[in-house]
Amino acid sequence: MFTETERCVRAVQSKDARFDGWFYTAVLSTGIYCRPSCPVVPPKVENMRFYPSAAAAQQAGFRACKRCRPDASPGSPQWNERADLVARAMRLIADGVVDTEGVPGLAARLGYSVRQVERQLLAELGAGPLAIARAQRAQTARLLIETSTLPMTDVAQASGFASIRSFNDTVRSVFALTPTELRAKAKPSSATPTTALSVRLPFRAPLLPDNLFGHLVATGIPGVEEWRDGAYRRTLRLPHGPAVVALRPTPDYVAAQLTLTDLRDLSTAISRCRRLLDLDADPEAVDEALAEDPVLAPLIAKGPGRRVPRTVDPEEFAVRAVLGQQVSTAAARTHAARLVAAHGDPVSDPAGGLTHLFPTPESLTGLDQEKLAMPATRKRTLTTLVRALADGEVDLGPGADWARTRERLLALPGIGPWTVETVAMRALGDPDAFLPTDLGIKVAAENLGLPTAPAALTARSEPWRPWRSYVVQHLWATGDHAVNTMPS
Structure with missing residues (x-):
């Protein structure tokens, strides 16, 4: 993007916020760098230089603009798309x-x-x-x-x-x-390491919070997640200790209140919350591409800016995906709550009802299958998965190779395409994951006149690449389910 000088110049001259985070504009005459949407009068073209990252602009000797704060712009969507x-x-x-x-x-x-x-x-x-x-x-x-002070x-x-x-x-x-x-x-208000820090998480507009927060709340595990006072709250397992975050959507940003054990985890906590809410997405680019399909166009028009709800802990989500195989949302929550109560680490939450961190794969490797209230085949799948995660045979981290992870998950007993694609969509963050065998997708496809057979629907989905994870959200939204509605 930043090598297309003419396009960058047009974005700066029109103050186009869609390109914030895609590139940065350095101004030779002032020695500062800005986001494309900086409200000041655009510099002369001959004084503009473009950089692909804030780090590159800083390394070249430019200082951050005090007006537009380019260091605080949404991240480039490329890092979650590629x-x-x-x-x-x-x-x-x-x-x-x-x-x-x-x-x-x-x-x-x-x-x-x-x-x-x-x-x-x-x-x-x-x-x-x-x-x-x-x-x-x-x-x-x-x-x-x-x-803070x-x-x-x-x-x-x-x-x-x-x-x-x-x-x-x-x-x-x-x-x-x-x-x-x-x-x-x-002029910060009083804050100490034992109180919450309030942070604004920017995003590219539009943002539709309904399915994003609705999904997280409807599937939330008691003790780990809750909806309280208009905010989604959950516990976080961070490198230096546990934390609690409250995320509240507003028209211009997501308000995050973080209570950390160790302030060194602030940057990591913010990064994980941004991934959870898919805040670095480029919704206009996604919507524009999908709206070219006449079947999807009305769905896009009805719900512009729809995001993919992801996760703060990929290994946690993989375990939850197995627990949710062929059962209702309520049953999956019950299974997960039992695991948490038996194996999760306790946390203190004076401000709410959070009680535990979700257990690590290592803590679940000794699971007694006799105590699991689920079919024998799913018990085997769960115990095999947690061993593979604990041993590092399956990598779900932010640096994972998506194709290799898919292959290794499919090799595990009891894990089929539905589970793999669900994990790819929400744990790995692949924007092109697709669930043609999902019941909700089949129902939506039938109502929209799309093929319902998995092979035929997959073939029909080819023009939707690389945004099929977003199509899944739009198709799910055609149904009457709590995941599509943000609690009041």
């Missing part, structure tokens, strides 16, 4: 892997050498993994500076900086203000 090395690396960096495991750890997860990873990121994004992680740390630092030494540590000096230097070079000056401008 399955190549660069996209997988970007998802892992957003999940905090470089901060916790370094670049060697990132490369090991991807199955490439450090040199190969650095070369490909530099070629496409103009910055290596360290620079990209540094830009992410700068944004985390800004959030903590502006939303924590001492700056604590902010530096929580943001992942190795020293207060590197923290000060980075903030000053990226934002052209010292940390103290940033805080003075924000």
